[in-house]
Amino acid sequence: MTLSAATTAPGALLHRRGPLATGIVHLGLGNFHRAHQAVYTAAALAAQDGPWGILGVASRSATVVDALHRQELRYAVLEVSPEGTRARVPAVHTGAIVAAHDPGAVVAAIGAATTSIVTMTVTEHGYVFSPRTSGLDLDAPAVRADLRGDGAPGTTIGQIARGLQRRARSHGAPVTVLSCDNLAANGDQTARLVREFAAALPGPEATELLGYLARAVTFPNSMVDRIVPATTDADRATARRLLGVTDAVPVPAEPFTMWVLQDRFAAGRPGWEHGGALFTDDVEPYELLKLRLLNGTHSLIAYLGALAGAATIPEAVGNPFVADAAQRAIEDYLPSVEVPADVDLDAYVAQLFTRWANTALGHGTHQVGSDGSVKLRQRVPEPAVLALAAGRMPHQLALTVAAYLCCVAPPAGFDPGPHAAAMNDPARERLAALRTRTGSTAAFAAAVLDGGLLGTELAEHPEFAARVAELAEVLTRSGPRAAVEAAATVGSR
Ligand code: CS2
Helix, strand or coil: CECCCCCCCHHHECCCCCCCCEEEEEECCCHHHHHCHHHHHHHHHHHCCCCCEEEEEECCCCHHHHHHHHCCCCCCEEEEECCEEEEEECCCEEEEEECCCCHHHHHHHHHCCCCCEEEECCCHHHHCECCCCCCECCCCHHHHHHHHCCCCCCCHHHHHHHHHHHHHHHCCCCEEEEECCCCCCHHHHHHHHHHHHHHCCCHHHHHHHHHHHHHHEECCCEEEECCCCCCCHHHHHHHHHHHCCECCCCEEECCCCEEEECCCCCCCCCCHHHHCCEECCCCHHHHHHHHHHHHHHHHHHHHHHHHCCCCEHHHHHCCHHHHHHHHHHHHHHHHHCCCCCCCCHHHHHHHHHHHHCCCCCCCEHHHHHCCHHHHHHHHCHHHHHHHHHCCCCCHHHHHHHHHHHHHHCCCCCCCCCHHHHCCCCCCHHHHHHHHHHHCCHHHHHHHHHHCCCCCHHHHCCHHHHHHHHHHHHHHHHHCHHHHHHHHHCCCCC
């Protein structure tokens, strides 16, 4: 028997039954959305009715969509901790489609007057940032195609802009676009990208869309937090054991969850506070705290761990030298964050280590290490520049970049191991070519940073590239533990 409306045990259901109207279009039907926003939405709907069913849009893969259709759009969230696992079924999706198979449907759904919120979890990679500026990559072939508009849009920003254009032309009803990705000021960044797309359209179209954006669309900033690994067969077996039925697409997640967002919704919103979401105008301190202390340090743990042969984050951080580096990385990040008044910093940091050590969850080092070229840019440059401007070398941030480069663009003769090899990264080929062209590690690190991989400001500090190179040399010569020791002792400054 398969999970369905009839087979979901009432105890597992996260919100009451009843017909649900679609008010939210979500781009990016991956595990994170299904264990985060969907769970908050279920809590909101358990407390009060509303038209907050979610149409989930997967970008290319049909795996989750097909499975959800076989399961009447239900799936379990497995809350996994060393103390045990419990299964909950959110049941908030009212549709699931694959954008690549049904591209016109995405613009139509965003354009529908019944849609009040467009949310997205498309990862850092999904925003098509220019590799040099922090704006939209107007040279990217996919963006250019979306701007020509001779077919259905393929990029997320193109889909949103074209959907909003449809709204502007057909009814003009207000709407909220809510990024739930790990970008600093994710709402502001999304607004900027959509505006840049609009401004690049032919004159009258640009005027029309820019006018509608200014009049009727809000882009709240939000901080999202929950560690959600990829689904494994072991998770499917657990779902079967706990639910008594087959679920092909359960989502494992840690018990911890947090969502902080600005309450700037142009057309209403679910009562996500019923699931524990915090609404505040001042999201930035929460975002930076999370993006740097959690995500920035997470990257370091993933790269060092993979280089030390660790398949998972708990295994990686179980190495005392990796845990030491993580602790020092947090100290490197701290001067660049403002701790929100309701956060107890010591408890927050202690909790981070507990979360990373969740062995039952088994979050892959290759998963966290993937897409470093777009993730690190959100995590490293600003705190690094702040430290350098204050005359302090952020050794652990340099170590993060060094370990990243050793994983995805290793020098000839250095084998970073299977977990590094399994990391996907859009910059892999570019970095490998640069490595071959530049010869020495020092020249390679300088070229990577000068090339703007971590933005233009950090490129103005050649001493950072030099420290990255020194640590990468130690790493490839003597291994990750030696590099951690080198980064802990006073280096080039
Ligand atoms: C991780 C995040 O893969 C990564 O880059 O750092 O996905 C992290 O697990 C989440 O942001 C936690 O909220």
